[in-house]
Amino acid sequence: MRLRRAATGALVGAVLITAASDLTHLAVGEVVTGLWLLASAALCVPLADTFARRFFVVLGTASVALVLARRLPWSVAWSGAVTGGTVLVFLLLVEFLGAAIQVGGYDRALTALLARRARSGSSARRAAWIGAFTLASIGMFMASVPAVYYALGLGGDERRLPLVVGATRGFAAAVLVNPLSPLVVIALSISGAPFGRYLLYALPVFVLMLAVEWWAGARSAAAPPELPEADPAEPLWQRRHTLALMGAVVAFVLAYGFLSLLDAGALMSTALSVAAAAGALGLAAPSRWPRSLGAVPAERFPKHFGAAPLFVGGGLFGNVLVHSGLLDPVIGAMQGVPVPWLWVPFIVALVLLLRWLGVAPTVSVLIVGPVLAGAVSITPALYALALVFGGVMAFLGSPLSGTNLFVAGATGLSPLQVSVRLQGGYVLATMALFLGYAWVLQVLGTPF
Numbered sequence: 001m002r003l004r005r006a007a008t009g010a011l012v013g014a015v016l017i018t019a020a021s022d023l024t025h026l027a028v029g030e031v032v033t034g035l036w037l038l039a040s041a042a043l044c045v046p047l048a049d050t051f052a053r054r055f056f057v058v059l060g061t062a063s064v065a066l067v068l069a070r071r072l073p074w075s076v077a078w079s080g081a082v083t084g085g086t087v088l089v090f091l092l093l094v095e096f097l098g099a100a101i102q103v104g105g106y107d108r109a110l111t112a113l114l115a116r117r118a119r120s121g122s123s124a125r126r127a128a129w130i131g132a133f134t135l136a137s138i139g140m141f142m143a144s145v146p147a148v149y150y151a152l153g154l155g156g157d158e159r160r161l162p163l164v165v166g167a168t169r170g171f172a173a174a175v176l177v178n179p180l181s182p183l184v185v186i187a188l189s190i191s192g193a194p195f196g197r198y199l200l201y202a203l204p205v206f207v208l209m210l211a212v213e214w215w216a217g218a219r220s221a222a223a224p225p226e227l228p229e230a231d232p233a234e235p236l237w238q239r240r241h242t243l244a245l246m247g248a249v250v251a252f253v254l255a256y257g258f259l260s261l262l263d264a265g266a267l268m269s270t271a272l273s274v275a276a277a278a279g280a281l282g283l284a285a286p287s288r289w290p291r292s293l294g295a296v297p298a299e300r301f302p303k304h305f306g307a308a309p310l311f312v313g314g315g316l317f318g319n320v321l322v323h324s325g326l327l328d329p330v331i332g333a334m335q336g337v338p339v340p341w342l343w344v345p346f347i348v349a350l351v352l353l354l355r356w357l358g359v360a361p362t363v364s365v366l367i368v369g370p371v372l373a374g375a376v377s378i379t380p381a382l383y384a385l386a387l388v389f390g391g392v393m394a395f396l397g398s399p400l401s402g403t404n405l406f407v408a409g410a411t412g413l414s415p416l417q418v419s420v421r422l423q424g425g426y427v428l429a430t431m432a433l434f435l436g437y438a439w440v441l442q443v444l445g446t447p448f
Contacts, residue, residue, distance in 0.1 A: 004302060007047055009034035010040035011092060011301045011308065018082070018089045022268040023259075032260060034078030037085035041312035048306040055359075056309035059317040070324045077316055084315020084366055087182055088308055090271040094180070095300040096278040096293070098143060101135070103292045104244060104284035109237050125166040125217040130172035142172050144404050161218070162410055168403045169213045172392045179207050182362050185267050187387040193380035201381045201441070202426050204388060208433045212426060240284050246279035248371050260305075307360075314363035322370045343376050344386045344438040348431065349392030355398040361391030382441060389434055397427040 017036050021029030035180035067077055128148050129315050135144035148167040175181045179195050188198060253278035349370075354364040365387045376383050395401045399408075399415035404423065408415040413422075445448040 003043075003046060004305075007043045007305055007308075008042070008297055008301050010036075010043050011088075011304065012297050013202070014040045014085060014141055015089050018086055018266060019272060021082075023262055025263070030075070030082055030383050031078050033085070034081040036328050037088075037312050038316070038321050041081075041085075041308045044305040044308040046308050047302075052306045052309045053121075057311040059313040063313075063317045063320045065328075066320045066324045069176050070326075072320065076320055076323045078321025080316040081312050082315070083319060084363075085309040086100045086265070086267050087186060087315070087362060088304065088311040090182060090185065090267055092301060092304060093271040093275045094141070094282070095304075096275045096296055097138070097281070099292055099296050099300065100278040100282035100284075100289070100380050102136065103282050103288055103297040104241060106138075106241065106281075106284075109241070117394070122217050126214070127166040128163040129170035129173075129213060131215070132167035133174045135179075136171045136174035141175070141181070142171065145403050146406055164407055164411070166213065166217060166395060168407060168423070169209070169426065171403060172395050173206055173209050173213075174283040176209070176388060178391050180270060181388075183365060183388045183391040185270060186362060186365050187369065187384035189267060190365070190373055190387070191384040191429055193384045194223070197381040198384050201385045202388070204437060205385065205434055208437065209430055210442075212433070214425060242282050244284035247283065250432050251280040252277035256318070290386070297433065298368065310360055310363050311366070314359075314366045318367035318370055321367070341378075341439050341442040344382070344442075345435050346395060347372065347376075347383075347386040348390040348434075351387065352397060355391075355394030355400060361394040363395070365391060378442065382438065393431060394428055396423045 014037055018033050021033040031267060040055060045056055048056075063077060063080070066072065067074065110125070126448045131148045132144045135147055136142075145164070145167050147163050148170075175183055177199060178184060185196070252273045255273040256269055259272055262371070264272070279293070287291075292436060350368060351361060351364045354368070355361055360369075369387055370447065373383070395403055397419055399419040401419070405414050407413070407418045407422070411418075
């Protein structure tokens with residue numbers, strides 16, 4: 001218990017120190033932040049799962065060995081730890097948004113409203129997709145899948161299995177186009193592409209993903225959920241929800257504009273703006289929100305104990321590997337490939353393969369992204385899209401992904417059955433369409 005409290009306190013300190021360093025731009029800030037993040041990750045290691053512990057120890061040892069063997073400055077290590085740690089801080093701050101959504105009842109209202117329109121199996125599956133997409137888009141991310149599952153009362157009925165599968169694909173679609181998605185934020189930071197240009201490239205892929213899922217939903221035998229009638233005296237959506245939502249939008253815009261004036265990084269600006277929006281959104285339940293807000297670190301930060309070693313260790317190793325020069329021959333050989341459009345399937349397959357080996361997509365992008373950034377001969381926006389799409393396919397196509405593990409646990413199937421039997425056809429079809437789209441962009445040119 002003491003270790004959990006200490007680790008929670010370390011993560012709270014990581015949020016404060018990382019934000020302060022990003023806003024003040026002090027020379028010593030990166031060193032202090034990097035050391036704190038490394039210490040916080042090490043403190044979380046005993047509380048993490050076996051893979052996260054081994055991952056941190058192996059990559060940490062390899063990073064130190066490379067720094068010493070290649071005589072690299074230690075600033076490379078601190079910088080890498082800060083890169084990965086900032087993503088961790090982003091996820092921690094998004095927890096305030098998740099708490100606001102839960103306290104205000106937005107998730108229950110949304111899914112109940114959708115369920116009222118789910119009169120058939122196909123419409124119920126679309127409702128599950130839309131519910132997960134919306135909840136993931138407003139900051140619940142992977143938690144959107146269990147939120148939809150429980151709110152729709154799916155239970156263990158095998159006929160309702162297509163509904164939870166549809167929810168996972170709605171979550172995946174949101175990850176592709178959501179500017180708050182950690183995958184998108186990391187890929188844009190690595191590639192240097194602006195979000196607007198990235199979105200132009202990503203929207204056709206989003207439409208393709210939606211079309212494949214809608215087609216699959218029309219052919220499924222899903223059973224619609226049977227929810228009790230809501231009490232008409234207690235409407236699901238009230239004026240206070242609308243006012244709080246409007247306040248959240250205003251708070252986000254004002255906070256982001258102010259942080260931009262301070263020259264804060266894009267990732268930190270987004271994270272702090274999300275936290276500001278969450279503060280306003282929770283006012284839909286003014287009597288309960290202050291207590292819930294104060295309880296966020298103790299109640300929600302512990303679920304990131306396993307993520308801390310992954311993100312900090314991944315950022316550390318990725319930065320050291322890039323500066324070590326060990327990959328220069330490989331990158332040089334890749335740059336000589338006469339068929340540039342092969343880069344896209346290579347990137348997607350690499351991120352998906354790493355997920356099958358146990359590396360989380362966000363960590364894979366943190367490690368792979370900087371290594372390949374200087375070698376690829378494709379536009380920055382397409383490069384970012386390839387990284388993100390590879391991560392999205394990893395969420396759906398690997399038995400080790402959190403969404404597939406949840407579906408497996410909820411339905412009694414094995415993770416391999418979920419990833420191969422339930423998601424395999426969708427992943428292959430979507431990947432084929434995406435690669436065809438990327439080939440057209442590179443061979444015929446892009447209109448945007």
